[in-house]
Amino acid sequence: MVFGLWSLVFYRGILLNQKEYPYRYTAFGLNIGSEIPIPDLYPSENVPQVFVDIGDVPTNLSNPTLKRRTYQLSTNEFILKVANVGDFYVINGNRITINPNKTFNQNDLRVFLLGPAFGALLHQRKALLLHASAVAVNGSAILFMGNSGVGKSTFAHIFNELGYETISDDLSFLVKNSDGKIYIHSGIPRLKLWKDVMTAFDKDIDCHEQVMTNYEKYHVYPQKVMSSNSFPVSKAYLLEKSDQSTSTIIKLEGIDKINSIIHSTYRKHYVEYLGIKKEHFSLCFDLAKQVDVLKISRQCSQFVKEELFAFIRKNFKLD
Amino acid sequence: MLNQKIDLNTAVRAKSELISSDIDGEIVMMDIEEGSYYGLNNVASRIWQLVEKEITVSNVCDALLHEYDVDKKECEKEVIKYLETLVDKKLIDICNV
Numbered sequence: 460m461v462f463g464l465w466s467l468v469f470y471r472g473i474l475l476n477q478k479e480y481p482y483r484y485t486a487f488g489l490n491i492g493s494e495i496p497i498p499d500l501y502p503s504e505n506v507p508q509v510f511v512d513i514g515d516v517p518t519n520l521s522n523p524t525l526k527r528r529t530y531q532l533s534t535n536e537f538i539l540k541v542a543n544v545g546d547f548y549v550i551n552g553n554r555i556t557i558n559p560n561k562t563f564n565q566n567d568l569r570v571f572l573l574g575p576a577f578g579a580l581l582h583q584r585k586a587l588l589l590h591a592s593a594v595a596v597n598g599s600a601i602l603f604m605g606n607s608g609v610g611k612s613t614f615a616h617i618f619n620e621l622g623y624e625t626i627s628d629d630l631s632f633l634v635k636n637s638d639g640k641i642y643i644h645s646g647i648p649r650l651k652l653w654k655d656v657m658t659a660f661d662k663d664i665d666c667h668e669q670v671m672t673n674y675e676k677y678h679v680y681p682q683k684v685m686s687s688n689s690f691p692v693s694k695a696y697l698l699e700k701s702d703q704s705t706s707t708i709i710k711l712e713g714i715d716k717i718n719s720i721i722h723s724t725y726r727k728h729y730v731e732y733l734g735i736k737k738e739h740f741s742l743c744f745d746l747a748k749q750v751d752v753l754k755i756s757r758q759c760s761q762f763v764k765e766e767l768f769a770f771i772r773k774n775f776k777l778d
Numbered sequence: 779m780l781n782q783k784i785d786l787n788t789a790v791r792a793k794s795e796l797i798s799s800d801i802d803g804e805i806v807m808m809d810i811e812e813g814s815y816y817g818l819n820n821v822a823s824r825i826w827q828l829v830e831k832e833i834t835v836s837n838v839c840d841a842l843l844h845e846y847d848v849d850k851k852e853c854e855k856e857v858i859k860y861l862e863t864l865v866d867k868k869l870i871d872i873c874n875v
Contacts, residue, residue, distance in 0.1 A: 713804030714817030721815075736810045737797075744799045744808070 488644035525732035537579035552583035587742035593626040604723035605698035701756035
């Protein structure tokens, strides 16, 4: 009798451990278990609820709502095929399966994992995902929205230098709390900075991980551990390139404000095909009611550290 | 596209699947299906508030005449024209009597 019970426990144990997820992290309010290391994220001891594994990826979705050459979407599935890196399959907001190419590079893989793959996963969880970097100032979050290359991570880094923590780089995952307010979960604490910014801050590029092959950005990790897990959002800035020599800041109101938030959605063209329009736009409105949005227009042709520090000290109310 | 004709006795009502919110004093209204959204000025916002529940065109005009300094005939003409645009854009429904 006793022997029989032990067999059952042992057998069940084997089944549960068939896939080990030795690398554990917490990000976006989620406990993640991964078969591959993801050093960009905060390590954790928690039991995973979201999984990253290596395995087969279907060639096609059976019922895609959107189908393109390199990616396909349905309401709860996403396939992405990246040449020379691998295929990614994201399902039900809780699993990413990667089928790496034979000649894949670990760093390249991570870029797409922590970009479009996690982006799709977070969208599948039906909250508000913005293409923005976020920093913590006095217990609440400031977001930097804008197109790729406009300076979101650079702004976040200046704030780091001034003593403020990065909440997340690139992916800002916003949720509505039971108190009705919009909060951001801490996400990816490491920044990706351009070579000229690295040089201006005397960071040796030879001592830093290059983000991706043929791409002159480098990973910069935070000095200290994030103090809290989620922050109410207090303000958002929309960064924009301008060809004027003087920088301007203007407050966006009404429809311009809501526009800036909607257009800052991560991969905004996915929203329609994910079947989340109502929830998504509702959250955009909630955020617009909660925060001021200011548009910063700056010349971006050359990074001048002192100029950006001066600009931030002048225009941001920091202690 | 032919406009649907409206007169003073027509009852209209905002479609329930639209989200609208007061953002910085401007009513912004979104048609999720179309993915389009509109900022409404003062008068347009007031009209939108009125048509959130089923209401006749004549009652809309009565409310506006009370609140704005405007000629009755002018008001009726403009309101009908505006509501026809909203019907056209599928933002409000004409309620069957």
